[in-house]
Amino acid sequence: MDIQDHNATARWEALGSRDARSRGTAMEHISQEVMRRVESIGPIPATVPSPLATAGHSTSDLNDILARLLMMSKRCPFDDVRERCVWLLQNVQDLGVRIPRTLGNGPSRFIPEKEILQVSKVDPRTQSIFEDAFAALGRLDNISLVMGFHPQYLESFLRTQHYLLQMDGPLSLHYRHYIGIMAAARHQCSYLVNLHVNDFLQVGGDSKWLNGLDGAPQKLQALGELNKILAHRPWLLTKAHIEHLLKAEEHSWSLAELIHAVVLLTHYHSLASFTFGCGITPEIHSNGGHTFRPPSLSQYCVCDIANGNGHGHLEERRGNHQVSEVSGEVEVLMERMKQLQECRDEEEASQEEMATRFEREKTESMLVATAEDEECVPSRDVSRHFEDPSYGYKDFSRRGEHVPTFRVQDYSWEDHGYSLVNRLYPDVGQLLDEKFQMAYNLTYNTMAMHKDVDTTMLRRAIWNYIHCMFGIRYDDYDYGEINQLLDRSFKVYIKTMVCSPEKTTKRMYESFWRQFQHSEKVHVNLLLMEARMQAELLYALRAITRYMT
Numbered sequence: 001m002d003i004q005d006h007n008a009t010a011r012w013e014a015l016g017s018r019d020a021r022s023r024g025t026a027m028e029h030i031s032q033e034v035m036r037r038v039e040s041i042g043p044i045p046a047t048v049p050s051p052l053a054t055a056g057h058s059t060s061d062l063n064d065i066l067a068r069l070l071m072m073s074k075r076c077p078f079d080d081v082r083e084r085c086v087w088l089l090q091n092v093q094d095l096g097v098r099i100p101r102t103l104g105n106g107p108s109r110f111i112p113e114k115e116i117l118q119v120s121k122v123d124p125r126t127q128s129i130f131e132d133a134f135a136a137l138g139r140l141d142n143i144s145l146v147m148g149f150h151p152q153y154l155e156s157f158l159r160t161q162h163y164l165l166q167m168d169g170p171l172s173l174h175y176r177h178y179i180g181i182m183a184a185a186r187h188q189c190s191y192l193v194n195l196h197v198n199d200f201l202q203v204g205g206d207s208k209w210l211n212g213l214d215g216a217p218q219k220l221q222a223l224g225e226l227n228k229i230l231a232h233r234p235w236l237l238t239k240a241h242i243e244h245l246l247k248a249e250e251h252s253w254s255l256a257e258l259i260h261a262v263v264l265l266t267h268y269h270s271l272a273s274f275t276f277g278c279g280i281t282p283e284i285h286s287n288g289g290h291t292f293r294p295p296s297l298s299q300y301c302v303c304d305i306a307n308g309n310g311h312g313h314l315e316e317r318r319g320n321h322q323v324s325e326v327s328g329e330v331e332v333l334m335e336r337m338k339q340l341q342e343c344r345d346e347e348e349a350s351q352e353e354m355a356t357r358f359e360r361e362k363t364e365s366m367l368v369a370t371a372e373d374e375e376c377v378p379s380r381d382v383s384r385h386f387e388d389p390s391y392g393y394k395d396f397s398r399r400g401e402h403v404p405t406f407r408v409q410d411y412s413w414e415d416h417g418y419s420l421v422n423r424l425y426p427d428v429g430q431l432l433d434e435k436f437q438m439a440y441n442l443t444y445n446t447m448a449m450h451k452d453v454d455t456t457m458l459r460r461a462i463w464n465y466i467h468c469m470f471g472i473r474y475d476d477y478d479y480g481e482i483n484q485l486l487d488r489s490f491k492v493y494i495k496t497m498v499c500s501p502e503k504t505t506k507r508m509y510e511s512f513w514r515q516f517q518h519s520e521k522v523h524v525n526l527l528l529m530e531a532r533m534q535a536e537l538l539y540a541l542r543a544i545t546r547y548m549t
């Protein structure tokens, strides 16, 4: 059974059906084919180092199937399918074939697996969100599992993503996934690149395009420039860039197509931020998610070690020591919030003073160092084909760069961006708006162990700080608050995660907000991701509006 084979694919997809009978039939077919395939290879003693290597070409298909079964046995939200997959893997193993096991410890390198929701133990609402996600894409990915800390948000996120990728829209399906690949590759996010390479091939995309942007149609090649600017310096976008895409004679984009592309690009840039910010691990069934080797070998991935992520235990121990040093951190922060609240009512700074505070914060944010100097291991996956040597990442260091100020009074999401998107790509403006609001307003009124706290001020500071890094200014916000509420290590994390997400390390994740819950750090990631997406969108939409008028 070839995994790309159409019938086979349909059968895997049927495992996501809500109807238990269809799932049962699909599972029956899969079981028979797996067993047939195993028998055709013949019983292989488990002592042979790579048991399937001797059996030639067909083994890689079998390996893929086994990896997929392993993924299903852990991640399928339907109990019956999970149980059958475990049973099937056991049977295959009994025949003397080595089955894969998962590498790593769950969906995130930063968050212990036991703290993340288990598909088998969720409340009914989350269960149904997981089932929908599974039915739509035939998987429940690690991103969704980690977002599962915030089911309300997850629902809105998945609804939007489903609409952008699978529902009626200006762009064809393979274009959508290809644009996702281009965007994720800008940040060397092999996790997202791998996911969408699979999807791209599944919807009939041409594998030649995967050799790099040169292999893709000119129309997509032309999007490369927009992709780069949006990802790294969106304030440089002008109407000339838009005109270039819309007026290219043969390979031109329609306005509606361009909006679709822009939304996809910004969605995947910011999702790459989330992926690195939460240390999302490779999916079980893709490269790096499982291994056929026995335990003890390949404990660490070389790249983890190089990134300072290989010393889990050591860091944990060190972490415990630090807890005593930082106790009180939350209380100090809460005290500051209280004071700011009180002062707010007293003094009003002048307009000039407010503008100066913004400029100061913006300039300072440029100077916050990311992990630029740390060695970064070049990734060896498909994303390297998309790199453009003329646009090295070093060039994108924002240190000391002048970013012009963008006044929300002149162009805002609510008054301008939203309606432009809705006009050209119906419903998407609405979906994005709901998602932004969801992220912006989400609160449980908690701060670490404290309950009944109004965290508005803190969440506002985070959102506005990200927009400030992009030069976006709200006239009525006092940027002096940011310095009171966000400390240095938090700013380093934010800057890295937003500007060069691939450089986020476990150490950075651990060194900010040490007393907060993991769910709160994921919450922070949602704010960062959505604020970044909105900032990029604002620049792109403003350029489009300027072109149109």
Ligand SMILES: CC(C)C[C@H](N)C(=O)O
Residues within 6 Å of the ligand: 442, 443, 444, 445, 446, 447, 448, 455, 458, 520, 521, 523, 524
């Ligand atoms: C990001 C956190 C400060 C959010 C906080 N736990 C809340 O419920 O509002």
